[in-house]
Amino acid sequence: MKALFIGGTGKISTAITELAAKRGFELYLLNRGNRPSFVPEGVHVIQADIYNETDVCEKLKGMYFDVVADFIVFDVESLKRDIRLFSGKTSQYIFISSASAYQKPLSSPFITESTPLFNPFWEYSRNKIACEEYLMSEYRNHNFPITIVRPSHTYDNTEIPLAIHGKNGSYSVINRIKNGKKVIVHGDGNTLWTLTHNTDFAKAFVGLMGNSHAIGETVQITSDESLTWNQIYEIIGNALGVKPNIVHIPSDALAKASKDFLGGLLGDKAHSVIFDNTKIKRLVPEFTATTRFDQGVRIALDFIEKHPEYQREDKEFDIWTDKMIEVYEAMEQNIPQLS
Structure with a gap:
């Protein structure tokens, strides 16, 4: 061919x-x-x-x-x-x-x-x-x-799929999880998502x-594996040997911070999806997705660790993340109680 x-x-x-x-x-x-x-x-x-x-x-x-x-x-x-x-x-x-x-x-x-x-x-x-x-x-x-x-x-070995990240990709969030810093997950983290190697x-x-x-x-x-965003971050944390420190922030609030989040969240990741792959399996009978995310993420983390060119820090995103979490947690503390 x-x-x-x-x-x-x-x-x-x-x-x-x-x-x-x-x-x-x-x-x-x-x-x-x-x-x-x-x-x-x-x-x-x-x-x-x-x-x-x-x-x-x-x-x-x-x-x-x-x-x-x-x-x-x-x-x-x-x-x-x-x-x-x-x-x-x-x-x-x-x-x-x-x-x-x-x-x-x-x-x-x-x-x-x-x-x-x-x-x-x-x-x-x-x-x-x-x-x-x-x-x-x-x-x-x-x-x-x-x-x-x-x-x-769909992801490869050069980046980890995430809910929220900056312009330099996933490495900054990987470092935050590894070092116990807080990371943002949109909504309550319970929407279903599908990741495909x-x-x-x-x-x-x-x-x-x-x-x-x-x-x-x-x-x-796509693959046939459905995971919540909380599970996705837990799996990343397990691969790094730590428990991720997740802060949940509404997608609507995040969308106000960046037009990238407006499209990527409200137009995609904020919605639960379960894909029916009957058609591709009929057209390509031998097709089966065999790489679970817990396997794929370990392969990717190992690859990134061995290739410094993919270890791109993102100071602007780190500063924004800390500020966004600070503002949101302060707002939470001031929520009026209903007696």
Whole structure:
């Protein structure tokens, strides 16, 4: 199978690249070449910026791919560019959407591919919805061979999935837990969430590649493990050998602090979700997510410990966290009692 990945070295796509290479695919990555250490032996790299359409068109001249997957499309204009580049040049185009596109607030926590798409809280999600609608129109009207994939919270070895963190990722929160400092969890911490290791996601994704039954279909890919956010932080603490010192703060209050929390919490993590993976298991019968979070988090913590480049401190986030907790706990102390 001859495949082209646009990107191919990111949080989700690195594991897919590794698995596709291991299975002997003739694989090409089109990217800017910023992460050469993430490219397996035998994978071809076409160094280019996908936003330079003229250059990409020239570098792909005369090439046909069984599968094209673009991991860095976030708006309809980028999709239009891809359709110009790959119409008649691929048998399958895979678009990576997002489970955050599902209805918020949810009418039911049980999520299938037919759950409505609607997210007034997060522009990122609304853009993904618009992309899906445009692609479906291209499939119906012009037979452009699409497959839409919806991941939920997928993580790799370079970061720990968290409820609240700063711009530098998870390391600052890992340090806070390790050193007994207070950490923030939104709401009461009892909403259910699903975490998927990127190696599990890769198994399902690669199974969709070249799969004729996946053309024109939308498929969600997650693990079957549901955890509360309190459990997630307890599992991280267990892996670090400490009990996390959790402070619960309402999602609405946190959303006032940052537009990132507005989308990421009110538009996603604040809602209980339980994913029905029947469809992906029908399309890829061998798919089973096998990495429990308590296993995946230990692998990731070990990796981060051995790679200083992922130990990025975040003083701004630490200062904000301490201040937010101080303000919220002071407010709690002044709550009037009802006699």
